[in-house]
Amino acid sequence: MKDGLLIRRRRECAKCKRRFTTYEYVEKTPLMVAKSDGRREPYNREKLKMGLITACKKRPVRMDEIDSLILAVEKVIDSLNASEVPSKFLGEEVVKLLKELDPVAYVRFASVYYRFEAVSEFEKRIKELVPEEDKK
Numbered sequence: 001m002k003d004g005l006l007i008r009r010r011r012e013c014a015k016c017k018r019r020f021t022t023y024e025y026v027e028k029t030p031l032m033v034a035k036s037d038g039r040r041e042p043y044n045r046e047k048l049k050m051g052l053i054t055a056c057k058k059r060p061v062r063m064d065e066i067d068s069l070i071l072a073v074e075k076v077i078d079s080l081n082a083s084e085v086p087s088k089f090l091g092e093e094v095v096k097l098l099k100e101l102d103p104v105a106y107v108r109f110a111s112v113y114y115r116f117e118a119v120s121e122f123e124k125r126i127k128e129l130v131p132e133e134d135k136k
Contacts (some may be wrong), residue, residue: 006071032084040084043077045070047110048094055109061102099129 026129028071031043040132052066075095099106110116110125 029083031082033090034084034086036087042092043085045074048073048090051109051112052094052098052105055098055105055112059102061105065101069094069101072097075080084118 007026009022009024011017011022012019032040033043034040048070049066052069056066073090076093077090095110095113096108098109107125111121114121114125114126
């Protein structure tokens with residue numbers, strides 16, 4: 001069991017004797033995500049994963065690091081014990097963890113999440129990544 005959220009099992013087919021692995025997630029009440037426009041939709045782990053894969057494209061970020069980031073976000077959400085979470089909260093958690101993982105992937109993800117429309121918005125986020133001693 002990984003963080004209490006995932007169970008990995010090795011199994012063997014009774015007929016052909018081939019071994020395979022299954023991954024099981026603990027089933028809970030479906031988490032709903034409240035969008036900024038008022039819509040609500042079920043939390044979709046794969047949608048989040050695809051967004052992170054896109055942000056990390058051609059970056060030195062391994063798939064297990066992306067999976068760990070998703071698990072960390074899900075752990076924070078689980079700790080809330082809520083059946084609904086605002087998309088803003090979800091996005092902020094992802095941005096915070098991605099910023100630590102890879103600065104370029106962070107800027108890519110943030111540009112979509114924050115809907116950057118001007119170069120100045122990119123500059124602001126990039127300046128946040130530069131340590132104070134490098135700014136002098």
